[in-house]
Amino acid sequence: MLVLNHTNAELLTFFLTGIPGLRASQVWISIPFCLLYAVALSGNSMILLVVLREQSLHEPMYYFLSMLSATDLSLSLCTLSTTLGVFWFEAREISLNACIAQMFFLHGFTFMESGVLLDMAFDRFVAICDPLRYNSILTNARIAQIGVSVLIRNVAVMLPVVLFVKRLSFCSTLVLSHSYCYHVDLIQLSCTDNRINSILGLFALFSTTGFDCPCILLSYILIIRSVLSIASSEERQKAFNTCISHISAVAIFYIPLISLSLVHRYGHSAPPFVHTIMANVFLLTPPVLNPIIYSVKTKQIRKAIIKILIQKQCQI
Template identity: 55%
Template sequence: MDSFNNTNHSPVTFILTGIHGLEAQHIWISIPFCAVYATALLGNCAILFIIKTEPSLHAPMYYFLSMLAINDINLSLTTLPTMLSVFLYNASEIYFDTCLTQMFFLHTFSLMESSVLLAMAFDRFIAICNPLRYASILTNPVIAKIGVVIVVRVTALEIPLVSLLKRLPFCKTNLLSHSFCFYPDVMKFACADTRLNSVYGLFTILSTAGIDSVCIIFSYLMIMKTVLGMASREGRLKALNTCVSHICVVLIFYIPMIGLAVLHRFGNGVPLVIFFLMGNVYLLFPSVLNPIIYSIKTKQIQKAILKMFSAKQDNI
């Protein structure tokens, strides 16, 4: 009877994975990872501070950039506790309900990032294709409504996803592939039919990141059509230059996401270290690189940073 019960109820814990075979060096390996997390948090906090304190950046484009920075901070904080517990304290066990909670926030913030990138693409589309109506279309109330829709849309889709997983029994080994709880990774240990979970998970991805990516591509097709119709070469270059940062951020987000999804779908027999590396690239690269890209490619932010430092030097 005990054996039967153990095979039909969720395990008390899952086992998170660091770098397999290098467990003795985890405390040293944690140093660069902590540095990366610190860079992500400080970089995005700096972007928020600069936008808040510089009146010239109080515009729709930078409000959306603030949303992106807030989302990246939340995404980093979602996985930071388990990463630290695995690498610093060798505490790799995570309770099932805690795992589900982390998974909910991880996937929610990840898909919100996709939606914010779509909002930023819409901003560039209006700015280039309909500049005379830019200020009247993207008013502060409209931007706030877009933010609310992003949160409600993704949250409403993610709650059933986690609920469907919670109802499953787990009877297989519970060693995860990452130092965080990832939906496909956890689901594969269920000892029941997971077709409904797979179908709904696919529906969630297609109705968020899938639709978002198609709309982003369509926006840029319309932008290219408008840009190519400009008579001035200087005007074309100026218009395209305002999109470079966003295009880089979109690629940095979607390429690792697709790579990790393909790895979990077809990666049977792939060493665990590959899962670990891909998972961290998917989570950390956007959060680290987004503020760097916008700081390098956006002249208004560069001016705000120089202004801030020059003011400090004057005070000294």
């Protein structure tokens, strides 16, 4: 068996996979994927635009929302070219360096989304549990520090993962299971011992989403305890309503993530296309649904979008 080491990485070519068993129908299957990408890109771009343009939205809650939209936008762009390239043009070849770069940004922005959701949970916690100090705690400088710290954390956990992938040697079988480069998928093609890579991947996962999820849960336990102490039922309902959009964003991120993990771990007997569809659902669900949820459930965002659309109609 031919073994290719990291010294000739520029010569390595991997082959991406569309949807196994449905290759003849990939062009038709690409239509809903294309629509989902279009919704994700346009929706998150609109959120960023309204937060940037509307002075009334220059508040901590909407700054964190713009971080979420920027992350979702970047996450969609990470896989757009390879996914649609495979579906439309059978462009399956990708070099090792390009594959590692895509893997770095794909996992990095996924972890970034988890971190931003934690930041938004902290925002809701302060707004409900300590409203009088909300503006003094979440200053513009502190929000910027929080965003930079999440970014540094993701780069710090992903750099060792990338560096150790570069040290692997690969066999002649270089067919990946998805239409993008996924860390677990890539290291499984290695001919050498990949235990360190697996450990680093698990460490990256547990130090990001594995840390963020319990913290989000804890913040909502404290929020619920604080809200239940409010005497007025109308005020309790108002407080809970401010959290609905964020709770929905948390659910549409973590439920597909957990489902995908369970399918990979226990769904060995499932057809290969099930794994592929689940992986694409996990990547596309948050970028597609987050802007829709915040546009529908957040009155200020909805009014700002309508205002911009009316202004554009008047200019026409």
